[in-house]
Amino acid sequence: MNSKIVDHSKIPDLEHRNFRNDDFWKEIPGWSSVTRGEFADHMWQLKNSVRKVAQIKKLLGDTVSKEFIADLESGLHTTPMNIRITPYVFSLIDWKDPLNCPLRKQFLPVGSQVIPDHPMHMADSLSEDDDSPVPMLTHRYPDKVLFLPLTICPVYCLYCTRSRVIGGSTESVEKETYGANQKYWDDVFEYLMNSPKVEDVVISGGDSFMLNAKQISYIGENLLKIPHIRRIRYATKGIAIFPQKILTDDAWVKALSDVHKFGRSLGKQVVVHTHFSSPREITKWTQMAMDRLFSEGIIVRNQAVLQDGVNNHVDEMVLLTRQVGYLNIQPYYVYMHDMVPGCEHFRTTLREGVELEKAVRGTTAGFNTPTFVCDLPGGGGKRHVASYEYYDEENGISVWTAPYVKPGKSFTYFDPIHKLSPEAQARWADIPTREAMIIEAVKKAGY
Template identity: 35%
Template sequence: MLVQNSLSEVLRAREELFSRTNWNDPTSQLQNRVKGEDLARYFVLSDSERVGIQNTIRLLVSTTPYYLSLSDPSDPNCPIRRMIVPTKEEAIFSLEESADPLEEERLSPVRGLTHMYPNRVLLFSNHSCSVYCRHCMRGRKVSSNEERMEKSDLESAFDYIRNHPEIEDVVVSGGDPLNLADLRIEWILKELNQIPHVKICRLGTRNPVTLPFRITDAICQIIEKYNDDNLSIFCNTQFNHPKECTKETKEAILKLLKVGVSVGNQAVLLKGINDDEETMLTLHKKLLEMRVRAYYLYDPELIPGSRGFRTPLARGIEIVEYMRGKIGGMGIPQFVNDLPGGGGKITIGANWYLGFYPKTRQHVFRSAVTKKIHFSFEPIGSNKESYYPKISDEEWEKWKPR
């Protein structure tokens, strides 16, 4: 039974939580994580949230005190709160949803490894995160002790990679790989560094956002040690809202940059959180200020209990179209859909290219800045005309140069 506390009681409970947490110590942050049964102490819950906490069909609830401090205790529409607290939509399993929409398990030759693309694999390093985001697309695995990756499981994964010389790129994800102990992280990076055909390692971690204090000098020294001529290490994180861009996160990002690790951002388009143009533009401006380059903007996956987060496909296209011309290209993410059924990622762009008019050999474009129509000629002798979508005579009359 969730007891409803007043706002004054919630504020006192937050103050007590924050004061007993050794703020800059990642271990203390993890030890003081707030679980589902405690959310009523730190939020004035809505009826929808109470139903969601009690009946969620997804992963466990947990947040660090740091990430909790970014949320509004009284506003159910607070974007950070929406990513922490379940709502009633999480209790609904729709017909179109699947626990594993990308069929990662079908594409898993050994436990904890997904081999979808010929030269790349995804290594599921662990099952734990600092914050269990409500939109997590691996809710079937994250927070479940049954999905714990033992050292023997990781050794089997490394053996598979060694025996497949076509694998050049390993994404280390989870859970959050930076929730592992330093020694385990060093072992994983050392193993990958010693496989001659593995050239790229990408760390998929949200800790720069949810637990920036985990980016310690010690972990940066480990990463720097194995970020060498044999292995290039990158980091992809997930900022979803400008409120997540704090001085603490910037300090964490700068530490990674100083040891030669390029940081990219993979945002998820989330209904009621960041599905408007100005929010997404502001987010990516702040990311560039932190020297984080835009990478992906994900269309939400069809996972159980996710109907409260999903947006029309057109929203992502409209947002990326709006951003063009208002921020440098390195601040504009690729809008991607990771196709259900294990089809891999595809990019979905705005319709700047309108087509080709064979009679004049001209391509027709729409400017992202002025919205006016512009023209360019196909080279003489080209054999690619059949590749382009054709413009009809009627359309040409509407657009042709005057």
């Protein structure tokens, strides 16, 4: 992709205010008689979450072809993620064309779209484990930490950067833990108590939607009681894929709201970070859920992941940006895809990220425009997509620095090989040539 390919957005000006509000789940043969009241119930959503291919076959009947089901079964042999999808998302998939649907692509693996991993991929691409002083905590930036209190989510995303630990084991990846590892939480609080520079805690995982109300309160109150901690953020993809929880799990919303009020009483911020990647995830249910959170005074920010065939088109990205802004969700980041296993088909070139950023900027207010970033492999942290030191586009090698986080060190990010020219692909296939290209790029960057 180059600047000629990324044209101006053709999205009509008010398109972002149209939210789907029909009984779309009734198009799934197995749910044709499910009422709106049942569909709204968060317990119904959890109980009917889709986890097995046999369940998919039963729910859809003849709606999908045998070939698609076989493709799905073959995808399960290599994916690092379990299948888990809420009925909300499952019913929003375009079952007339599942192979090309951006929602199917995010949650259901198919063998026909798998591409071999990049030779420089890493299971822990962001080196979170290297920067972990106590279990379940990453401390990289001086004033900010990442707390991972659990390893489960209401959906499992095929693009997950923590696929090495999230969800249950699969045919290709053995995982050690499952669920909320509460036994380590107090060690985390003690470490933070003794780390006076830390002001900001991201509570991620896993997904905060899978913490129960008591756990939301326990974590929030313990963190806020640490005098030097000023900001906490609960991270969840839940608002995007399970808005019914916000609408009907009153105990959970109350726990979040109470932590928020407790934070305000201390002059501290409690916010939610969520994870919309496709306009197709957004409906009237999302708007109702956001109206409730907004009325509680809770600020929500969005972090999307740039994915090939999901949102790497200017129209999709502009619509997503305007929609979340309209719903009082601040578009915060769009990430270049991390170099983790099982995701090569999702990755885009750095050039695509740079050009999309240019195309999206100016389509709405600046504070409602996301920053496109590359989270540097090897632990350099997030850098603006255009802030690389050197970019060999022909061979797909970019070189970066992170002067404050890791002074004097250089980092490399690589474009997906299948998007390079045949000549460049041949160079990557030869190991000595590949190594020489990387050394040369780093040298040209001055390192």
